[in-house]
Amino acid sequence: MHGIFSDRITDVPRSFIREILKVTVDESIISFAGGLPNRDLFPVxxxxxxxxxxxxxxxxxxxxxxxxxxxxxxxxxxxxxxxxxxxxxxxxxxxxxxxxxxxxxxxxxxxxxxxxxxxxxxxxxxxxxxxxxxxxxxxxxxxxxxxxxxxxxxxxxxxxxxxxxxxxxxxxxxxxxxxxxxxxxxxxxxxxxxxxxxxxxxxxxxxxxxxxxxxxxxxxxxxxxxxxxxxxxxxxxxxxxxxxxxxxxxxxxxxxxxxxxxxxxxxxxxxxxxxxxxxxxYSIDDHIETIRKAYGSQRDVMVEAIEAYFPKDIQYTKPEGGMFLWVTLPEGVSAVQVFNEAIARKVAFVPGDPFYINKKGVNTLRLNFSCTNEDMTRQGIQRLGEVITSRLI
Amino acid sequence: MHGIFSDRITDVPRSFIREILKVTVDESIISFAGGLPNRDLFPVxxxxxxxxxxxxxxxxxxxxxxxxxxxxxxxxxxxxxxxxxxxxxxxxxxxxxxxxxxxxxxxxxxxxxxxxxxxxxxxxxxxxxxxxxxxxxxxxxxxxxxxxxxxxxxxxxxxxxxxxxxxxxxxxxxxxxxxxxxxxxxxxxxxxxxxxxxxxxxxxxxxxxxxxxxxxxxxxxxxxxxxxxxxxxxxxxxxxxxxxxxxxxxxxxxxxxxxxxxxxxxxxxxxxxxxxxxxxxYSIDDHIETIRKAYGSQRDVMVEAIEAYFPKDIQYTKPEGGMFLWVTLPEGVSAVQVFNEAIARKVAFVPGDPFYINKKGVNTLRLNFSCTNEDMTRQGIQRLGEVITSRLI
Incomplete structure (x- = not known):
């Protein structure tokens, strides 16, 4: 059977992030790849x-x-x-x-x-x-x-x-x-x-x-x-x-x-x-305040770890809220290649490619900070810093 | 602002049934218009x-x-x-x-x-x-x-x-x-x-x-x-x-x-x-059996009431399951006109029109039997029979 599908659906690639998240199901991996809110804060x-x-x-x-x-x-x-x-x-x-x-x-x-x-x-x-x-x-x-x-x-x-x-x-x-x-x-x-x-x-x-x-x-x-x-x-x-x-x-x-x-x-x-x-x-404001404080301090830990472990010339955003931080590697460094090496070191993130319409092999990547605790964040960022440093040598 | 919408959305009319259901919100109306399962049977x-x-x-x-x-x-x-x-x-x-x-x-x-x-x-x-x-x-x-x-x-x-x-x-x-x-x-x-x-x-x-x-x-x-x-x-x-x-x-x-x-x-x-x-x-089979029995006897009541109160030459389906029964009025009788008179008599159903792609003023209508009890069904069908009879004279 051929030609059974609409043109629109054949245009849309299966989500790259979805594929990445499959890789990170391995529990020994420290994952900054997800985009999930922190389940520990859910009002069960x-x-x-x-x-x-x-x-x-x-x-x-x-x-x-x-x-x-x-x-x-x-x-x-x-x-x-x-x-x-x-x-x-x-x-x-x-x-x-x-x-x-x-x-x-x-x-x-x-x-x-x-x-x-x-x-x-x-x-x-x-x-x-x-x-x-x-x-x-x-x-x-x-x-x-x-x-x-x-x-x-x-x-x-x-x-x-x-x-x-x-x-x-x-x-x-x-x-x-x-x-x-x-x-x-x-x-x-x-x-x-x-x-x-x-x-x-x-x-x-x-x-x-x-x-x-x-x-x-x-x-x-x-x-x-x-x-x-x-x-x-x-x-x-x-x-x-x-x-x-x-x-x-x-x-x-x-x-x-x-x-x-x-x-x-x-x-x-x-x-x-x-x-x-x-x-x-219930007071949703109290609940949101709890989330804000938690994510704020998780973000601080990640920013401090980046300062400590990433090469000095790496650019990154310092968000005032939310769950994500964006890293720009030096020109010519492919985040997908860094990703492959990082996975071998048991740390994951999302390389920038899927966030662009027409670009591949970009030098940007997304880090999520809402789901990792202080130790994991430091350890993961340290490993990632080592991978990035080794790419720059 | 003009031309902001897609062609596809301008092709789709707002649901006629939706408009009908608004009319039937009036609680004094006996409604065979809905397509809802019977809430009394929900496993709360x-x-x-x-x-x-x-x-x-x-x-x-x-x-x-x-x-x-x-x-x-x-x-x-x-x-x-x-x-x-x-x-x-x-x-x-x-x-x-x-x-x-x-x-x-x-x-x-x-x-x-x-x-x-x-x-x-x-x-x-x-x-x-x-x-x-x-x-x-x-x-x-x-x-x-x-x-x-x-x-x-x-x-x-x-x-x-x-x-x-x-x-x-x-x-x-x-x-x-x-x-x-x-x-x-x-x-x-x-x-x-x-x-x-x-x-x-x-x-x-x-x-x-x-x-x-x-x-x-x-x-x-x-x-x-x-x-x-x-x-x-x-x-x-x-x-x-x-x-x-x-x-x-x-x-x-x-x-x-x-x-x-x-x-x-x-x-x-x-x-x-x-x-x-x-x-x-839980046993879903037991639950389904309860629903079957209830709808089956509600369907029987409706069929008996139609036999008793509708003019003899009216065609209708006798379903073996589900929630709906379909009535065909004599040629040339518009179900929408019957609907308007029926609403005045406080009984509602869905005229056939919205179920056809290109036809208007059809002589068919849908009756739902899953949500009305014995008395309501008999009373509603009696009134509807009177409206239909009066249209045929």
């Missing part, structure tokens, strides 16, 4: 209590089919939090509950993109977004990421010279690059897209996980008419429920709901009700 | 026990990100059940856990369909499938459904004259038509597609809910090389978890996993673990 007992409560109070109500938009109570909670925390006015009807942010990306691709449509993506960019959009066969315009956001001149040129439908970005604690957009760059981007048809997809799964510096306003605050905002409970509660959300203005929301309905009818309603109960009965 | 306590057990035994393990394929233990359980119940050999690796069968349809559309590709769909056909596939812009070839399956001559003609990529069918207790495919028709269909590239999508959410007659072999048993089989826990456990599955041979599965990963990374893992625990600790 609180979830248990909340689950029993929703079943006791609401019984079969929480087990039936539900609306495509998602549980109104949960959407109201999210709307209220945007108001309280960021002074953003969001109507609960402007929120759609999705199966994680990843589904938000798929629904946006489905709703917005025709074959060949122009999409600006950061370089390096979030792999999940590249994969999700690839299925709708856009033309990607990768714009290099600097320490304060995308290269603004190149961004402006792309928006002026093409009919850019989507600009996808992770402005807080970027995955993989660990950087955050400054206020100046956010404003400059808003000025460039204002009055155009370009939609900024502001993906913000890590925004609450700040351990340094001060918060910058959301694109959804600066330029709501051109922004779609994605959020998730994966990093502040737990990932396994697959519950995230999209904030979009009514015109876009109407189409997203049609796409949502066709994609899976609605998001796991039992999980929505449990999370809502948990948020109602 | 068993779910509670299973949830506590997975959290006590596995803690944060069941709250972390997981694999795109789905929980191996659950896939093994499904594979074993196919062997025990239907003598079908399925490798757990041939199973992908999805967010309900609806996501299975989306992933198949994503994986298989290019713009304009030929798809055979039953007429009337399952609305969720029409919606899911519509987003991938196929050319639909609706083939009329008879009491024993699709019109085989027209089906053969479609397969011979076009490059049919997908044939979507619900061979057991069809939604909306309530019919089941006979063995003869299954074999005839298999003979026609054998050796072609046509994939039969065998959607079987109701297969376990048989209360009359005898089971017929699955297309996946008759012609596995051309069949993709969809299953779901929505009708035999609960719908709110959104957990279903796809069975497909390796070549197709590989692509489906890529599409799954891009769509939502993986299905709600907490829910997968709870359902697996429930299936391990």
């Amino acid at each position: 007992n609180e979830i248990k209590t909340a689950t029993n409560k929703v079943l006791d109070l609401f019984g079969s109500d929480v087990l039936q089919y539900s609306s495509s938009e998602g549980f109104l109570g949960l959407r109201e909670w999210i709307a209220k939090r945007y108001k309280t925390k960021k002074n953003i006015d969001v109507d609960p009807d402007d929120i759609l509950i999705t199966a994680g942010s990843q589904q938000g990306l798929d629904l946006l691709g489905k709703t917005i993109l025709n074959d060949g449509d122009d999409v600006v993506i950061e370089e390096p960019g979030y792999l999940g977004a590249i994969q999700a959009f690839s299925l709708y066969k856009p033309t990607f315009h990768p714009i290099p990421l600097e320490n304060d956001g995308v290269d603004i001149k190149k961004f402006e040129k792309a928006v002026r010279n093409h009919n850019i439908k989507l600009f996808y970005c992770v402005p807080n604690f970027h995955n993989p690059a660990g950087i955050s957009y400054t206020l100046e760059k956010r404003k400059a981007i808003a000025d460039i897209v204002r009055g155009t048809n370009t939609i900024i997809i502001e993906d913000d799964p890590y925004g609450e996980l700040r351990f340094l510096g001060s918060e910058q306003p959301s694109f959804y605050k600066i330029i709501p008419e051109n922004t779609v905002l994605l959020g998730s409970f994966s990093k502040i509660v737990v990932p396994s429920f697959r519950i995230g959300w999209i904030v979009a203005r009514k015109e876009v929301m109407e189409k997203l709901i049609i796409a949502k309905q066709a994609s899976d009818l609605h998001t796991n309603y039992f999980g929505q009700r449990i999370i809502h109960q948990l948020l109602t009965d | 306590n068993e779910i509670k026990t299973a949830t506590n057990k997975v959290l006590d035994l596995f803690g944060s393990d069941v709250l972390q990100y997981s694999s795109s394929e789905g929980f191996l233990g659950l896939r093994e359980w499904i594979a074993k059940r196919y062997k025990t119940k239907k003598n079908i050999d399925v490798d757990p690796d041939d199973i992908l856990i999805t967010a309900g069968s609806q996501q299975g349809l989306d992933l198949l559309g994503k994986t298989i369909l290019n713009d304009g590709d030929d798809v055979v769909i039953e007429e009337p056909g399952y609305l969720g499938a029409i919606q899911a596939f519509s987003l991938y812009k196929p050319t639909f070839h609706p083939i009329p459904l008879e009491n024993d399956g699709v019109d085989i001559k027209k089906f053969e003609k479609a397969v011979r004259n076009h490059n049919i990529k997908l044939f979507y069918c619900v061979p057991n207790f069809h939604n909306p038509a309530g019919i089941s495919y006979t063995l003869e028709k299954r074999k005839a269909i298999a003979d026609i597609v054998r050796g072609t590239n046509t994939i039969i999508i065998e959607d079987d959410p109701y297969g376990e809910l048989r209360f009359l007659g005898s089971e017929q072999p699955s297309f996946y048993k008759i012609i596995p090389e051309n069949t993709v089989l969809l299953g779901s826990f929505s009708k035999i456990v609960v719908p709110s978890f959104r957990i279903g599955w796809i069975v497909a041979r390796k070549e197709v599965m590989e692509k489906l996993i890529i599409a799954k990963q891009a769509s939502d990374l993986h299905t709600n893992y907490f829910g997968q673990r709870i359902i697996h625990q429930l299936l391990t600790d």
Whole structure:
């Protein structure tokens, strides 16, 4: 049987990261390769209590089919939090509950993109977004990421010279690059897209996980008419429920709901009700504070270890939040080759290649610091430093 | 802002059924319009026990990100059940856990369909499938459904004259038509597609809910090389978890996993673990037997009421299982007009229109019998009979 598949699916490679994570299943490997929140911080007992409560109070109500938009109570909670925390006015009807942010990306691709449509993506960019959009066969315009956001001149040129439908970005604690957009760059981007048809997809799964510096306003605050905002409970509660959300203005929301309905009818309603109960009965702020402190100190340990063990001329980002740090090796050093040697030394990371649209053999790599303790981090970074040093000799 | 949306999304109308269900929120209406399993039969306590057990035994393990394929233990359980119940050999690796069968349809559309590709769909056909596939812009070839399956001559003609990529069918207790495919028709269909590239999508959410007659072999048993089989826990456990599955041979599965990963990374893992625990600790067969008995007697009540209250020349299907019964009014009587009058009499159903690709004002309608008790069913059918009778005078 030939020719049975769609063109779109034959264009998408199986995830490189997925293959890497298979290598790192070996428990003797110190892995900075994952992108997982730290399971030691999961609110297991609180979830248990909340689950029993929703079943006791609401019984079969929480087990039936539900609306495509998602549980109104949960959407109201999210709307209220945007108001309280960021002074953003969001109507609960402007929120759609999705199966994680990843589904938000798929629904946006489905709703917005025709074959060949122009999409600006950061370089390096979030792999999940590249994969999700690839299925709708856009033309990607990768714009290099600097320490304060995308290269603004190149961004402006792309928006002026093409009919850019989507600009996808992770402005807080970027995955993989660990950087955050400054206020100046956010404003400059808003000025460039204002009055155009370009939609900024502001993906913000890590925004609450700040351990340094001060918060910058959301694109959804600066330029709501051109922004779609994605959020998730994966990093502040737990990932396994697959519950995230999209904030979009009514015109876009109407189409997203049609796409949502066709994609899976609605998001796991039992999980929505449990999370809502948990948020109602417990202080999510206290919980987030615990995560922030833990990740902040894990990040500090990693930065100190890099200072101690990496060659002095290695560049790396010093994130103010989130879970990732980005390392730039000297020109010409392939991170994939370093990876192969590192695996032999029982330490893993993600080489930069999969985060680029058209580049291979890049000299960059991603380190995750949310899942390793002090000893592991030091030991792993020391070994990695030795591998890198040996490559430079 | 104009031209921001994809062509595919502007092609898909907002669900008519969705609009109808909004009308029927009024609690004084007796509704045969829904497609919901009966919530009184949900295993609330068993779910509670299973949830506590997975959290006590596995803690944060069941709250972390997981694999795109789905929980191996659950896939093994499904594979074993196919062997025990239907003598079908399925490798757990041939199973992908999805967010309900609806996501299975989306992933198949994503994986298989290019713009304009030929798809055979039953007429009337399952609305969720029409919606899911519509987003991938196929050319639909609706083939009329008879009491024993699709019109085989027209089906053969479609397969011979076009490059049919997908044939979507619900061979057991069809939604909306309530019919089941006979063995003869299954074999005839298999003979026609054998050796072609046509994939039969065998959607079987109701297969376990048989209360009359005898089971017929699955297309996946008759012609596995051309069949993709969809299953779901929505009708035999609960719908709110959104957990279903796809069975497909390796070549197709590989692509489906890529599409799954891009769509939502993986299905709600907490829910997968709870359902697996429930299936391990309780007898699902006993539970299914309870559902069968209940739906069987609800179906009998509806059939008796139709005999008593509908004009004698009204045709309707007498389902051997599932949740739906299909009524054909005399030629020229519009079910939508009957609907409007029925709503005024506080009784609701789904007029046939949304189940057809290109027809409006049809004389058919769907009745759901899984959610109404004896009194409601009799009363509702009596009122509906009066409305229909008044239209025929």
